[in-house]
Amino acid sequence: MTAVSSSVEPTPLRIGIAGLGTVGAGVVKMLRDNAALITARAGRRLIVTAVSARDRTRDRGVDLSDVAWCENAADLAAHPDVDVVVELVGGAEGIARKIVTGALENGRPVVTANKALMAIHGAELATLAQKADVPLMFEAAVAGGIPAIKTVREALAGDRILKVGGILNGTCNYILTAMRETGRDFADILADAQKLGYAEADPSTDVDGVDAAHKLAILAGLSFGRPVVFASVYIEGIRRIGALDLHFARELGYRIKLLGIARQHENGIEARVHPCLVPNTTPIAQVDGVFNAVVAEGAFVGRLMLEGRGAGEGPTATAVTADLIDIARGNAIPVWGRSTDGLTQAVALPRAQFSGRYYLRLNVVDRPGVLADITAVLRDDGVSLHTMLQHAHARETLPDDSHSVPLVLITHHTSEAAMLHALRHIAQLKSVLDEPAMIRIEGD
Numbered sequence: 001m002t003a004v005s006s007s008v009e010p011t012p013l014r015i016g017i018a019g020l021g022t023v024g025a026g027v028v029k030m031l032r033d034n035a036a037l038i039t040a041r042a043g044r045r046l047i048v049t050a051v052s053a054r055d056r057t058r059d060r061g062v063d064l065s066d067v068a069w070c071e072n073a074a075d076l077a078a079h080p081d082v083d084v085v086v087e088l089v090g091g092a093e094g095i096a097r098k099i100v101t102g103a104l105e106n107g108r109p110v111v112t113a114n115k116a117l118m119a120i121h122g123a124e125l126a127t128l129a130q131k132a133d134v135p136l137m138f139e140a141a142v143a144g145g146i147p148a149i150k151t152v153r154e155a156l157a158g159d160r161i162l163k164v165g166g167i168l169n170g171t172c173n174y175i176l177t178a179m180r181e182t183g184r185d186f187a188d189i190l191a192d193a194q195k196l197g198y199a200e201a202d203p204s205t206d207v208d209g210v211d212a213a214h215k216l217a218i219l220a221g222l223s224f225g226r227p228v229v230f231a232s233v234y235i236e237g238i239r240r241i242g243a244l245d246l247h248f249a250r251e252l253g254y255r256i257k258l259l260g261i262a263r264q265h266e267n268g269i270e271a272r273v274h275p276c277l278v279p280n281t282t283p284i285a286q287v288d289g290v291f292n293a294v295v296a297e298g299a300f301v302g303r304l305m306l307e308g309r310g311a312g313e314g315p316t317a318t319a320v321t322a323d324l325i326d327i328a329r330g331n332a333i334p335v336w337g338r339s340t341d342g343l344t345q346a347v348a349l350p351r352a353q354f355s356g357r358y359y360l361r362l363n364v365v366d367r368p369g370v371l372a373d374i375t376a377v378l379r380d381d382g383v384s385l386h387t388m389l390q391h392a393h394a395r396e397t398l399p400d401d402s403h404s405v406p407l408v409l410i411t412h413h414t415s416e417a418a419m420l421h422a423l424r425h426i427a428q429l430k431s432v433l434d435e436p437a438m439i440r441i442e443g444d
């Protein structure tokens with residue numbers, strides 16, 4: 001008799017995907033194209049068994065004929081042929097929240113790319129995941145293909161993270177880069193970006209800083225070990241950045257970036273998103289176009305920066321698939337990197353407690369005494385000046401034949417409360433023509 005060696009195939013991980021847009025279709029393609037290597041690395045096959053999207057008839061470039069179609073995406077949460085639910089619909093409320101909550105309540109592991117959901121409801125979802133003892137993974141939610149969450153939650157698990165953040169929105173970085181390179185204004189570049197499909201028809205979540213703030217809130221929660229109340233994150237977008245600001249920034253040796261910055265202080269967590277001037281010589285200043293950068297600073301590890309694509313089919317599918325492989329391997333990492341028992345949410349420090357250096361751009365009437373009036377206000381608020389820049393050639397003639405001229409002031413380190421107080425008074429001076437522009441300076 002001949003001995004027959006029989007090997008039993010390990011049970012495949014059966015995946016249900018809600019949402020077959022950019023990310024969802026990308027995940028299906030990646031699981032198919034890289035099936036052999038994924039099976040080898042995960043130790044079992046990862047197969048898509050059920051899907052749901054709005055339009056069943058749309059051609060997504062993937063064959064879904066052997067996959068069950070759910071008319072109602074919420075049904076995936078309890079589908080008999082699904083072990084893991086992948087939520088790629090989007091939105092903090094509605095169907096996305098329902099699918100994730102339902103899946104966790106049914107004791108199913110969840111993977112999502114949904115930063116709005118995790119930033120706003122992450123605390124409650126983490127508690128549900130812990131109660132059900134299942135993983136809730138969301139690597140694609142922060143900086144797409146950059147392994148931001150893995151880095152902070154796993155690679156730096158032994159360190160005390162002091163600061164985290166970076167360039168967290170590709171649309172804003174693209175717009176600011178194009179403004180710098182072309183000298184054109186925000187509205188012009190945004191209109192082009194929309195035509196090219198880089199920016200959404202409703203760009204507000206991106207350009208008003210909300211998307212970056214979602215990602216920052218998640219990073220801060222992971223880094224400092226407790227969720228941050230999203231509504232307490234300070235958010236300012238890029239709409240008020242003018243071509244002149246990019247011009248002056250270049251002249252002064254800076255670039256303008258929309259940054260998310262979170263720091264752990266003795267009295268609480270600071271979490272803010274706003275445009276910043278960063279010195280040309282810093283690595284983050286070189287991250288241009290649609291690229292993202294995640295920066296973390298630990299007490300032992302020091303500073304590290306990861307750069308890569310924060311959006312698009314390939315990068316986001318890579319992140320979602322890595323989460324699925326972790327689940328297939330049985331790697332379960334708690335949402336906030338620790339148990340949710342006794343965990344309360346952190347309210348981020350108010351703006352009045354920020355401090356730093358500031359760039360001010362004023363449009364002033366070009367006549368004697370104007371600068372003295374402005375510096376008197378700054379003196380009274382204890383704000384010390386570092387640099388001043390005025391270009392006579394940028395003068396414009398006003399209707400009464402006087403002239404206006406842009407004036408740029410850079411301060412020494414000061415409190416934001418003092419800055420805001422001074423700005424209110426400066427804006428009221430007769431010789432100050434438009435609303436002053438204020439941009440924070442980071443990293444020098």
Ligand SMILES: NC(=O)c1ccc[n+]([C@@H]2O[C@H](COP(=O)([O-])OP(=O)(O)OC[C@H]3O[C@@H](n4cnc5c(N)ncnc54)[C@H](O)[C@@H]3O)[C@@H](O)[C@H]2O)c1
Pocket residue numbers: 018019020021022023024052053054055072073088089090091095113114115116140141144310311312313316
């Ligand atoms: N696109 C990116 O590069 C990117 C990057 C990181 C994170 N994300 C996040 O990934 C998620 C998905 O983004 P996307 O760009 O793939 O979106 P998308 O708009 O391309 O796709 C959304 C999908 O959800 C489906 N959908 C909408 N409502 C539905 C419903 N009620 N029931 C079932 N399906 C429904 C749509 O039919 C579509 O297939 C979002 O949370 C987004 O923030 C996207």
Ligand SMILES: N[C@@H](CCO)C(=O)O
Pocket residue numbers: 143144168169170171172206211310311
């Ligand atoms: N809209 C985001 C991509 C999804 O996170 C960006 O522009 O970076």
Ligand code: NA
Pocket residue numbers: 139140141142143144145146147148149319
């Ligand atoms: Na990521």
